[in-house]
Amino acid sequence: xxxxxxxxxxxxxxxxxxxxxxxxxxxxxxxxxxxxxxxxxxxxxxxxxxxxxxxxxxxxxxxxxxxxxxxxxxxxxxxxxxxxxxxxxxxxxxxxxxxxxxxxxxxxxxxxxxxxxx
Amino acid sequence: xxxxxxxxxxxxxxxxxxxxxxxxxxxxxxxxxxxxxxxxxxxxxxxxxxxxxxxxxxxxxxxxxxxxxxxxxxxxxxxxxxxxxxxxxxxxxxxxxxxxxxxxxxxxxxxxxxx
Numbered sequence: 001x002x003x004x005x006x007x008x009x010x011x012x013x014x015x016x017x018x019x020x021x022x023x024x025x026x027x028x029x030x031x032x033x034x035x036x037x038x039x040x041x042x043x044x045x046x047x048x049x050x051x052x053x054x055x056x057x058x059x060x061x062x063x064x065x066x067x068x069x070x071x072x073x074x075x076x077x078x079x080x081x082x083x084x085x086x087x088x089x090x091x092x093x094x095x096x097x098x099x100x101x102x103x104x105x106x107x108x109x110x111x112x113x114x115x116x117x118x
Numbered sequence: 119x120x121x122x123x124x125x126x127x128x129x130x131x132x133x134x135x136x137x138x139x140x141x142x143x144x145x146x147x148x149x150x151x152x153x154x155x156x157x158x159x160x161x162x163x164x165x166x167x168x169x170x171x172x173x174x175x176x177x178x179x180x181x182x183x184x185x186x187x188x189x190x191x192x193x194x195x196x197x198x199x200x201x202x203x204x205x206x207x208x209x210x211x212x213x214x215x216x217x218x219x220x221x222x223x224x225x226x227x228x229x230x231x232x233x
Binding site for chain 1: 151153155160161162163165168209220221222223224225226228
């Protein structure tokens with residue numbers, strides 16, 4: 001149980017295009033999902049917290065208009081990188097909290113999406 | 119201020135050696151959770167352990183063991199008889215009661231186990 005998927009796993013796009021990454025909780029409901037960014041050989045940095053049915057909360061320094069987050073259902077959150085540039089190339093990881101299992105504050109992580117902007 | 123410190127950036131050991139990965143955390147909360155995650159080259163995070171601040175019992179799971187010392191704010195991770203498959207980046211992480219939704223990751227320790 002508690003599986004989180006991400007799609008696509010890898011994406012290569014041209015500079016200036018927009019890319020959408022999906023994060024799904026497959027066997028549980030997630031009122032809250034999180035988006036992280038990881039640069040090569042670096043740690044995970046929280047970008048934003050996504051709550052179902054409301055606006056995402058962005059961490060300081062993260063551009064809201066650049067990284068659009070939508071959490072339209074209890075099992076799906078999307079991250080859209082708008083007008084992508086090479087510096088947006090990174091590994092993006094989502095995680096989700098199980099609404100029915102709040103003990104322990106555990107988040108379940110997706111497998112990540114590697115974005116390369118040419 | 120960095121809340122989770124992993125002083126060892128990279129460690130190399132020979133197979134079958136024991137290795138300890140250090141983690142020091144900083145928090146003012148009395149209630150918090152500590153985690154260890156493994157990130158193999160594939161990139162997917164693998165959950166290893168969660169420990170709450172009220173449970174200082176050390177834990178052993180197979181070749182893995184964890185030593186939680188509140189007095190020194192440390193949560194160290196030991197791999198006994200290391201194997202090549204243990205090669206990965208290991209992250210220690212903290213979640214505080216005042217911001218339960220956020221998990222703060224340490225910088226990670228890259229472990230290489232040499233055959």
